[in-house]
Amino acid sequence: MSDGSTTNVLIVGVGGQGILLASEVLSKAALLAGFDVKKSEVHGMSQRGGEVNSHVRFGHKVFSPLIPTGQAHFLVAMEKLEALRWSFYLAPAGIMIVNDFRLDPASVASGKTTYPEDAIQRLARSYNRRLVVIDGPEKSVQAGDLRTMNTVVLGALSRFVDLPEEYWLEGLKEHVRKDLIEVNRRAFDLGRQAVLYKPSD
């Protein structure tokens, strides 16, 4: 379906995790690099603790704002269960970046369902060396604010997506509150350093 010249990044997680901010920063970086960019998400009901996903596509000419299933070159999950949920979007050679963080849905709290404790193991079995797990909770606290977890994961993503680092940082500057730029900058760096090997190595 794709003409092969478009990069598809699907960012998923739970409402309130900064999914939209992360996709804004990525889109800005791609725009600065001179690409045509499209980004799509749904607002509304999803913001009340529901699942959230944001499609980012860039290339020479992008038509569909939505990534076709099975064609995401990168699946970035801010939460483990959401990584499982959206895994069918990953392209055959795509890379999955997962934040090692758990948020229980309401049905788990009320005992109606159980959280898949072995989410990471399951993903590892299916995706093997294409899976990159990031300890977002630890790295963000290390950066100075748990709320920068999305930036940590974005930093990790920046190691794989072929866009100059300065454009990512410019995107961060544009979309993060002024007094939080420094802590986000640290979080971004910690995310970059957290990638110990690249699946393509």
Add this chain to the structure above:
Amino acid sequence: MATLPQKELISGRKVLLSGNEAVAQAAWEAGVCLASGYPGTPSTEILETLASYPEVHSEWAPNEKVALETAAGASLAGMRTLVTMKHVGLNVAADPLMTLAYTGVRGGLVIVTADDPGMHSSQNEQDNRNYARFAKIPMFEPADSREATEYLKEAYALSERYGLPVLFRMTTRICHSKSVCFTGERVDMVQTGYRKDFLKNVMVPANAILMRARLEEKIQELTEEVESSRFNRTEQNGALGVITAGNVYNYVRETLPEASVLKLGLTFPLPRRKIAAFASSVDRVFVVEELDPFLETEIRAMGVALGDFSPPRSRVGELSPEKVSLLFSKNPAASTQSKEAGPAEIAKAVPRPPVLCAGCPHRGVFMVLKKMRLVVTGDIGCYTLSALPPLESMDTCLCMGASVGMAYGLERGLGPESKKRVVAVIGDSTFLHSGITSLLNIVYNGGHTVTVVLDNRTTAMTGHNDHPGSGRTLMGEEAPSVGYEALVRALGVKFVATVDPYDVGRLRNTIQKALDFNGPAVVIASRACCLLPEVRRQKTPKVNLDQEACTACGACLRIGCPAITLDGESGKPRINLAFCTGCGLCTTVCACGALSL
């Protein structure tokens, strides 16, 4: 994957805008001076964005009908105006719309309808393209943000050329997708002032008969113009032809790069000759569209032989690149075969539906209503979520304002046995939108319905938008705030009480008194939404859990608070202090006293 392009000069005017931001930017550039609407996903951000342009007077109206009538008035003065709403909002504004097409407009008037195929945040997926044909007004359909900026400016020019209101149809994937746009300068329009025109503006039958005929003439003239419009463009390519419009065009180009495409930007009225010429230039021609067969029906009626999809295209839900690809697949059955069970299958068993926020004042009301085992007619807003587990304490949700009328009707339908059983629940913004007249009806016709107004001082669901009860305007100015008690009393309601929904004991007593009262009663559950900045700034003590005292009864887990999770091993709750707002509602259901503030 994309490789880095040659570095090009990046102009300061090249920006990524959502469809909604693009409409706001283009409205400003087109010289719009007044914009009005009612918030509704996916349209809300248009006016939110426009409010930051000081040259445009932007405002939230109590409902869509008021918004359109305001714009119609401003247009009489020669002003360019914008009206925005979600698809179902146009039903509310349909009354002025149908006759505004007769009277016509002076200053350009564009109505944005933001449709929601797939019902991401809506109660239905009506296809508002039908309104263009129904009201006989021209319609534009952009495919992305960039087209939205171009089309909107032309929409104003066309609106003034023909003296007609124009429908500008967007869909969720255009409103909430960003694409590259180029911004321009504002054109200041010269206002022409008011001119009395009895024949044109007073729709008494004698005049309406004449204007009705004039409307047909305008559409005839327009049918000629659209033949040469650059907004209907042909992309000649292979022998397979596709006629399409809106965002679906992107899916067609993505999945059928070899096809010839007739991309319609002006979809009412349609260019007959252009369509016929396109059809004869290709071997086979198909229409690909979302929801109703709007284009297909019109084009078949022109006598153009269209290809049939097998199986036929579903009229339900939104399209996607995959679905468009499937329409043209030689063997659709093979493509729809289920993918091998992967990790996604496991996650399906653990859904993550949206929930009421931690600290949501609505939660107190629905905890009480559930305990009282009442039949609850509900309405549109965040509180609709209380119909879902674990609260499950709302019985109906039809449309904006329906709760009050339905509660009264249900009472009439059930007869005397309904007394003390039915309660209507309606949010503050929804009550002001279209609940007041239903309450008046109850008073007038001798009902005894209890109405609970959930006053959280904002239109929360759509992103915390101001309304006539919030004390602020869209542009951030202080405004008078409606007094609900006085308003309701003036309608003739004799029992009116305001209660804090965090005080569940008092709330329950008050609702009981309201049910016992002989006559219509209104209870106002009043507390600001916990997400409002002024509420978030308040430092409150968090809930404390005494592990020893906890008996793992699970009562606190059944109020659906996202700050309370289940500890799988102990079966006891865990309080997520990052989410807890200290509302204390969980402490009211804790029989063993383990939870305290």
